[in-house]
Amino acid sequence: MQSSRIFIVGSGVVGTATGEGLLAAGHDVTFIDTSAARVRELEARGHDVRTELDLTGEPESFIFLTLPTPHTGYEYDLRAFTAGSTSVGKALATSPVQHTVVVRSTVPPGTTEGLVRTVIEEHSGLVAGEGFGLASNPEFLRAVSAAEDFRNPWMTVIASRDAKTVQRLRELLTPFGGDLRTFANPAEAEFVKCSHNIFNAAKISFWNEMWLVAREVGLDLDPIAATVAKSAEGSINPQYGIRGGAPYGGVCLPKDTCGFLGYAKEIGVDMPLLRAVVEVNEHLEKVVSHEVEAATKQVVPGADRA
Numbered sequence: 623m624q625s626s627r628i629f630i631v632g633s634g635v636v637g638t639a640t641g642e643g644l645l646a647a648g649h650d651v652t653f654i655d656t657s658a659a660r661v662r663e664l665e666a667r668g669h670d671v672r673t674e675l676d677l678t679g680e681p682e683s684f685i686f687l688t689l690p691t692p693h694t695g696y697e698y699d700l701r702a703f704t705a706g707s708t709s710v711g712k713a714l715a716t717s718p719v720q721h722t723v724v725v726r727s728t729v730p731p732g733t734t735e736g737l738v739r740t741v742i743e744e745h746s747g748l749v750a751g752e753g754f755g756l757a758s759n760p761e762f763l764r765a766v767s768a769a770e771d772f773r774n775p776w777m778t779v780i781a782s783r784d785a786k787t788v789q790r791l792r793e794l795l796t797p798f799g800g801d802l803r804t805f806a807n808p809a810e811a812e813f814v815k816c817s818h819n820i821f822n823a824a825k826i827s828f829w830n831e832m833w834l835v836a837r838e839v840g841l842d843l844d845p846i847a848a849t850v851a852k853s854a855e856g857s858i859n860p861q862y863g864i865r866g867g868a869p870y871g872g873v874c875l876p877k878d879t880c881g882f883l884g885y886a887k888e889i890g891v892d893m894p895l896l897r898a899v900v901e902v903n904e905h906l907e908k909v910v911s912h913e914v915e916a917a918t919k920q921v922v923p924g925a926d927r928a
């Protein structure tokens with residue numbers, strides 16, 4: 623395997639796991655971080671650490687953006703991304719070779735080709751896909767087992783408009799194993815990672831809401847949830863329920879979602895998530911029926927003339 627030159631911009635949990643995993647695989651890795659404390663910690667681990675990205679004299683490199691994306695209220699705070707992308711743009715401007723910039727943080731869909739691309743192009747004078755490669759490659763690791771998860775991923779997602787960039791990343795990451803999926807649109811990869819986290823959060827909130835009800839009626843949720851984890855098709859069939867644009871129907875799901883809301887109300891437990899499940903389904907029924915109506919109207923004039 624050929625050794626690659628790697629820069630990690632933002633060397634916290636994900637950046638360190640990424641950089642140390644790539645180091646262990648034989649690549650030449652430099653960590654960048656603006657926090658003096660973080661720089662000292664990584665130096666103590668024997669790493670090459672810098673506070674600024676400098677590509678002078680460097681060969682073609684991968685620049686991983688593993689910057690923080692916290693939230694303020696109901697919004698992502700992407701200030702670290704603006705600052706990090708600015709530093710990447712300035713560094714690219716001084717380098718004659720073509721580097722590959724990889725967004726590995728979890729970002730709202732559109733960030734790689736929006737904020738990141740715009741800021742880098744502005745500060746480098748280069749165009750993505752021509753002067754530098756640009757990709758989304760979200761990280762799926764768990765904080766508790768970050769290093770292990772990086773080295774043994776169960777899923778790797780790579781997205782770029784430019785096939786050469788996808789291929790370069792595929793070669794770098796394939797040796798780690800796992801299911802590797804590629805997309806042409808970085809927003810799809812970003813959407814995968816956001817959906818992945820929100821799905822996990824929704825599942826946890828679902829069982830917490832059921833736990834509140836079970837506790838109220840004196841039942842132990844653990845054996846119940848463990849049984850449903852094996853009985854519900856939503857748990858055991860990965861294809862079940864994932865086709866958007868199709869509300870649930872039939873007899874059982876509408877009856878038991880609405881009926882259970884009344885049962886919980888009677889024992890004094892509020893179930894906002896279950897209420898939202900019903901509301902989303904009612905909304906989808908309306909969306910779908912409007913779309914069917916619109917499609918029927920388009921067909922009818924032609925049918926009249928026939």
Ligand SMILES: NC(=O)c1ccc[n+]([C@@H]2O[C@H](COP(=O)([O-])OP(=O)(O)OC[C@H]3O[C@@H](n4cnc5c(N)ncnc54)[C@H](O)[C@@H]3O)[C@@H](O)[C@H]2O)c1
Nearest residue numbers: 632633634635636655656657689691702705706727728765
């Ligand atoms: N922690 C996880 O388990 C996990 C898992 C998957 C994905 N993610 C995502 O990865 C991203 C990074 O998360 P994290 O947990 O590693 O964050 P973190 O806070 O541990 O690390 C971010 C690092 O970036 C540094 N930094 C901030 N601004 C900088 C700049 N302009 N230039 C250079 N360095 C800068 C900070 O000092 C910090 O050390 C987030 O989008 C997060 O959602 C996190």
